[in-house]
Amino acid sequence: MSSKYTVLQQPVETLLNWIKSREIAIPEIQRPFVWKSTKVRDLIDSLYKGFPVGYIITWRNTDVRLRDGSLSSGKKILIDGQQRVTALTAAVIGQRVLNDEYKEINIRIAFHPFEEKFDVLNRAIENNAEWINDISPILNGTMSISAARRAYMQTNPEADEDAVEAKLESLKRISTQQIGIIELDATLDIDIVTEIFIRINQKGVKLSNADFVMSKIASDEDHGGNKMRRMIDYFCRLVVDKSFNRHIIDNDTEFANHSYYQTIQWMKEAHDNLYIPDYLDVLRVALTYQFSRGKFSDLVALLSGRNFEMRTFEESIVEDSYQKLEKGLLAFFNKTNYQRFLMIVESAGFIRNKMIVSKNSLNFSYALFLKLKEKGCTDAQIQKYVKRWLVFSLLVGRYSGSAESWIDGDIKQINEKGIEAVLQNIETSILSDFYFEHTLVNELESSSKNNNGYNVYLAAQCLHGTRAFLAKTMTIKTLLENRGDEHHIFPKRYLENNQFVQKEYNQVANYVFTEQSTNIRIKDFSPKVYFERIQQQIDEGSLTLGTIDDIIDLKLNLVENDIPLTVMEQDFTSYRDFLQSRRKLMSERIKNFYYNL
Numbered sequence: 001m002s003s004k005y006t007v008l009q010q011p012v013e014t015l016l017n018w019i020k021s022r023e024i025a026i027p028e029i030q031r032p033f034v035w036k037s038t039k040v041r042d043l044i045d046s047l048y049k050g051f052p053v054g055y056i057i058t059w060r061n062t063d064v065r066l067r068d069g070s071l072s073s074g075k076k077i078l079i080d081g082q083q084r085v086t087a088l089t090a091a092v093i094g095q096r097v098l099n100d101e102y103k104e105i106n107i108r109i110a111f112h113p114f115e116e117k118f119d120v121l122n123r124a125i126e127n128n129a130e131w132i133n134d135i136s137p138i139l140n141g142t143m144s145i146s147a148a149r150r151a152y153m154q155t156n157p158e159a160d161e162d163a164v165e166a167k168l169e170s171l172k173r174i175s176t177q178q179i180g181i182i183e184l185d186a187t188l189d190i191d192i193v194t195e196i197f198i199r200i201n202q203k204g205v206k207l208s209n210a211d212f213v214m215s216k217i218a219s220d221e222d223h224g225g226n227k228m229r230r231m232i233d234y235f236c237r238l239v240v241d242k243s244f245n246r247h248i249i250d251n252d253t254e255f256a257n258h259s260y261y262q263t264i265q266w267m268k269e270a271h272d273n274l275y276i277p278d279y280l281d282v283l284r285v286a287l288t289y290q291f292s293r294g295k296f297s298d299l300v301a302l303l304s305g306r307n308f309e310m311r312t313f314e315e316s317i318v319e320d321s322y323q324k325l326e327k328g329l330l331a332f333f334n335k336t337n338y339q340r341f342l343m344i345v346e347s348a349g350f351i352r353n354k355m356i357v358s359k360n361s362l363n364f365s366y367a368l369f370l371k372l373k374e375k376g377c378t379d380a381q382i383q384k385y386v387k388r389w390l391v392f393s394l395l396v397g398r399y400s401g402s403a404e405s406w407i408d409g410d411i412k413q414i415n416e417k418g419i420e421a422v423l424q425n426i427e428t429s430i431l432s433d434f435y436f437e438h439t440l441v442n443e444l445e446s447s448s449k450n451n452n453g454y455n456v457y458l459a460a461q462c463l464h465g466t467r468a469f470l471a472k473t474m475t476i477k478t479l480l481e482n483r484g485d486e487h488h489i490f491p492k493r494y495l496e497n498n499q500f501v502q503k504e505y506n507q508v509a510n511y512v513f514t515e516q517s518t519n520i521r522i523k524d525f526s527p528k529v530y531f532e533r534i535q536q537q538i539d540e541g542s543l544t545l546g547t548i549d550d551i552i553d554l555k556l557n558l559v560e561n562d563i564p565l566t567v568m569e570q571d572f573t574s575y576r577d578f579l580q581s582r583r584k585l586m587s588e589r590i591k592n593f594y595y596n597l
Contacts, residue, residue, distance in 0.1 A: 004185045004192075007055075012047065013175040015056070016092060016140075019085065022221070024058060024076045037107050037120040040087040044109050044135070045118045047177045048170070055180040056081035059193050076183065077219050079196065092175065094136035104251055108134045113152070113167035114159075129155040138168065139175050209296035210280040216300050223322035225303070228329055231260040232279050235333055238267040239276055266335045274342055274353050281363050284407075286328030288367035291321075292415050294408030299325075331370050341369050341386075348387040348597060349459030351480055357450050360399035364407055365390040372419065385419045387597040392426060395440075395456045395590070436591040437584075444583040447506040449486070454508040457586050460593035461513075466560050469512035470534070470546030472553070476513045486511040489563065490575055493524040498572040509582040512561055514546075521545045531568040562586050 018024045046053050057080040078085060089095040090107040097105060108121035111132045118135075125131045132152065137143035143151075149165045156164075184193060193212075214232075217225035230252070237244040245268035249256050275281075287299050302321040305313040331337055345365070350356055365386050372382045393399060399406055413422050444453045462477040469489070478484075488495075488510050495505035521544060522530050534545050534554065541549075548554045558565055562585035570578055 004188050006183045006185070008181045008183065009178040010181055011176045012088060012092065012179055015085070015179055015181070016088060016175075018076070019089065020093070024078060035083050035087060040091050040107050041109055041118050041120050043084060043087050044091050044174065047174045048116070048118070050177065053084065053179060054081070055182050056085060057182045057184065057196075059184040059188070059196075060186045077215065079184065079193070079215075092136055092139045094134070094140065108136070111135050111171055113164055113171075116167065116170075135171060135174075138171055145169060145172060209300070210283050213283055213296050213299055213303075214279060216303055217325070220303070220322070223319060224326070225322060227255065227258060227260055228322075228326060230255050231264060231329060231333070232282050234261075235264040235267060236278050236282065238264065239272055242268050244268075263330055263333050270335075270339070272338075272342065274345060274350070274356075275362055275366075276353060277359075277363075281359055282329065282332055284360065284363040285332050285367045285370070286325055288364060288407055288411050289331065289370045290324040290328035292411050294404045294406070294411060296404070328370075332366070337370065337373070341366050344369065344383055344386050345390065347383070347463075348390060349461070349463030349593075350390075351459075351462050351477060355455045355458055355480075356394065357452060357455055358394055358397065358399050360403045360407065361390055361393040364393060364399065364410065367411070368414070368419070371414070384597060385423065388423055388594065389419075391456055391459070391594050391597065392423075392431065395452055395594075396430060397452050431591075431594065436587050440587045440590065441580075441583045444509060444586055445579075446508050447503045449508065449511075451508050453587070453590060454511075456593070457590055460589050461561075463593065464560075467557055468518075469514035469561055469563075470518050470548055470554075470557060471515055472547040472549065474515055474547070479513045479515070484513055484516075487514050487519040487522075488512075489567065490527060490572070490578070491522060491524050494526055495572060495575065497524070500572070500575070504575075507579055509579045509586065512563070518546050526571040527567045528569055528571050562589050 015024075043053060056078070058076040059079050060076045086097055087107075090097045091109045094106075097107060110119050110121045110125045111117070112119075112130060113132065114130070119125060119131075121133055126133055132138075132148070138145070138148050145165060145168050148168050149161065152164050152168075153159060153161055184196065214229060218229040220226060234244070234248055234255070245265065248261065255261055277285075283296070283299070287293055287296065291299065291302065293299065299321075301308070302317060303325070305315060305318040305321075307314055307317055345356075345362070356362055368389055369382060369386050372385060377385075398410075410422075417425075440453055444451065444457075446454065448454075458476070458480070462480060466476050468474045468476050468479055468484075469487070476484075488505065489512055490505065490510055492505050525533075530545065534548070535551065537543055537545060538549055538551055538554070543549060548557055555565055558567065562582060564578065564581040564585065566574075566581070567578060
């Protein structure tokens with residue numbers, strides 16, 4: 001097998017010239033510059049001493065066929081070494097860099113000729129004439145060696161002029177020091193390059209194909225990919241940090257004056273505690289909505305101009321792909337679309353983000369919303385289909401494994417057959433009576449609060465306005481909105497005292513939402529005991545345990561919470577029978593919930 005990469009040694013100045021001429025495309029904000037200034041100093045010191053500084057890894061984009069039939073040489077995209085290259089552009093070229101707070105800063109490295117020492121410029125060094133405050137003019141050629149020598153001698157007249165010149169010559173040689181460059185071959189498959197990118201860049205942080213997409217678009221200037229990248233990044237920051245808007249205005253005036261900023265700036269005053277998308281979610285929705293695909297590797301290929309049928313790379317496909325990506329992003333960030341979609345999600349009973357255990361279910365549902373809206377479906381149709389798809393996908397864990405393959409297949413099926421036909425097939429083959437009577441009942445045998453069925457069940461309770469356990473007016477929705485917690489119908493301590501282990505007493509079928517004061521007064525009694533007390537207090541007209549003052553309403557409250565009425569006579573000996581009975585009632589509630597959306 002022939003080698004798919006080339007190892008080169010190039011001078012620092014050649015590497016930087018490639019960057020200045022844009023022969024190597026550096027993702028503009030693939031990551032902010034996170035190195036401390038002292039690491040920049042150490043890099044320069046290593047180059048000065050001739051120490052190795054590691055390899056830069058690039059991938060040369062495939063040559064793309066232009067509309068006139070000629071071939072355009074693909075740019076080299078930086079796969080690994082962004083921090084080192086950014087450090088060199090800061091210290092050698094004198095270019096400002098973006099720090100982890102998205103502020104542009106200068107990093108000036110000072111040099112002491114006679115101690116042959118480097119340091120980050122500070123006030124003390126600035127006031128010490130023995131130091132050269134900034135090495136970049138000497139290294140980038142804007143100041144000649146003779147000019148630098150004269151300037152140094154003016155403030156240090158007693159210094160040995162020949163020795164000063166010799167040290168400056170040594171400093172200048174940094175720009176000719178060799179750096180290793182590994183160039184991946186343009187013929188490498190996109191999937192292989194993506195895998196290389198992920199493996200190289202992991203360093204303790206899990207990366208994905210989406211990270212490669214972000215690097216790809218961030219390095220594109222010809223089609224506005226770099227600005228799209230900023231739009232994605234800035235919107236996601238604004239979702240969680242409203243003050244970040246000031247950073248954009250103060251530190252990126254170019255973007256602040258762009259129409260993209262007008263598209264996202266509404267989020268600086270809006271609130272979203274439900275979706276909270278990150279860049280992966282944004283790209284996922286845009287890919288599904290505009291490209292009808294689920295695999296990020298396909299998006300990288302299309303943005304590179306890949307013609308899947310002809311196995312060629314064409315500029316027309318590059319242009320079309322960036323236009324589609326832009327359309328998808330603008331639709332995602334559109335205030336009306338975004339807020340309308342969140343309203344639909346909330347109207348399905350999902351009122352807090354912890355109830356949505358799969359972000360990809362939200363992503364697909366948002367893409368579906370955009371597609372149905374584009375097709376001209378009525379509001380009633382959009383609401384019905386989006387809600388049902390969201391609930392279905394959450395309930396069965398549709399995108400919990402092999403998400404890209406499922407998304408890819410689902411969107412293609414919807415395009416081919418239509419959403420109504422696809423949902424009908426799902427309801428026949430997956431959400432059948434057998435599923436609700438057996439499969440879901442078994443899946444609710446769980447001690448995890450992240451259980452798919454349990455969270456859909458909570459959404460059903462919120463939508464139906466179900467009252468909290470033993471509460472006359474307080475609803476589960478209100479408790480959830482105020483960070484209420486689950487409590488046990490069969491108290492935890494009571495079951496522990498009767499030899500039940502954690503996995504048994506923390507079953508989701510043993511959970512209810514109730515007011516804190518009610519839970520405290522239930523103490524460690526069995527249901528039989530505390531229900532006797534409730535009935536007694538109702539008879540006496542003195543309410544201390546719960547707020548229900550009528551026996552009929554008490555039984556109605558149990559029915560609302562899908563709790564078998566037999567619980568009023570039960571103790572630990574019938575706990576397992578109780579769980580199985582309640583799971584069946586919970587499953588029935590979920591079934592009715594879905595089919596009435």
